[in-house]
Amino acid sequence: MMKLFYTNTSPYSRKVRITLLEKGLDGEVEYFLCNPFEDAAELKSVNPLGKIPTLVLADGRVVYDSPVICEYLDTLNTDSELVPSSNDSRLLVSTWQALADGIVDASYNIVMEGRRDESERSQSSIERWQGSIVNSLKQVEYQIGTLPDEITMAQISLAAALGYLDFRLSYLTWRNGQPNIAAWYEVFAQRPSMVETQPPA
Numbered sequence: 001m002m003k004l005f006y007t008n009t010s011p012y013s014r015k016v017r018i019t020l021l022e023k024g025l026d027g028e029v030e031y032f033l034c035n036p037f038e039d040a041a042e043l044k045s046v047n048p049l050g051k052i053p054t055l056v057l058a059d060g061r062v063v064y065d066s067p068v069i070c071e072y073l074d075t076l077n078t079d080s081e082l083v084p085s086s087n088d089s090r091l092l093v094s095t096w097q098a099l100a101d102g103i104v105d106a107s108y109n110i111v112m113e114g115r116r117d118e119s120e121r122s123q124s125s126i127e128r129w130q131g132s133i134v135n136s137l138k139q140v141e142y143q144i145g146t147l148p149d150e151i152t153m154a155q156i157s158l159a160a161a162l163g164y165l166d167f168r169l170s171y172l173t174w175r176n177g178q179p180n181i182a183a184w185y186e187v188f189a190q191r192p193s194m195v196e197t198q199p200p201a
């Protein structure tokens with residue numbers, strides 16, 4: 001049995017959980033709730049970075065971070081090919097994943113910055129991260145038609161990012177000015193893997 005260190009609110013963990021469900025591997029994982037900022041001794045004993053998601057394989061090997069975990073999970077069966085094996089498709093999908101993960105990175109940074117004492121908070125950093133989210137969303141709106149027809153890590157990563165924007169940064173109202181992304185997400189968000197992994201209200 002594999003073991004996944006995760007939380008219900010972590011967008012990177014959600015990406016992995018969606019992947020597990022889409023690959024039909026959900027039953028092969030023990031889910032271990034672990035807040036990296038609190039009781040993280042066990043997590044740190046396997047991952048020196050102390051970050052979630054972290055996956056421990058049945059043979060004890062430890063896998064992180066989220067793109068590496070998802071790439072590994074994709075090799076476990078051939079039910080779907082979430083990371084395409086052909087070079088051009090893989091490049092497209094991996095770059096989509098990097099863009100979506102970058103939106104998550106900037107969003108997560110804003111959330112963490114907001115938790116700092118006001119005297120330590122950097123407004124200029126927050127504005128810079130918001131700028132990169134806005135720019136990235138424009139790019140996604142423009143290139144949404146290049147998503148592969150079949151489900152891949154591109155769609156899963158994008159959906160995890162948009163879900164996190166809704167969850168933590170809804171004031172950015174990302175749907176405004178991005179009708180194509182909004183229409184795409186409305187359909188994708190209905191997948192059971194998305195519904196099951198929704199962050200708590």
Ligand SMILES: N[C@@H](CCC(=O)N[C@@H](CS)C(=O)NCC(=O)O)C(=O)O
Binds near residue numbers: 037049065101
């Ligand atoms: N690039 C990593 C990012 C993982 C990450 O930053 N996870 C956050 C939770 S959402 C975390 O564990 N933070 C703890 C910390 O920064 O110490 C991935 O894709 O897995």
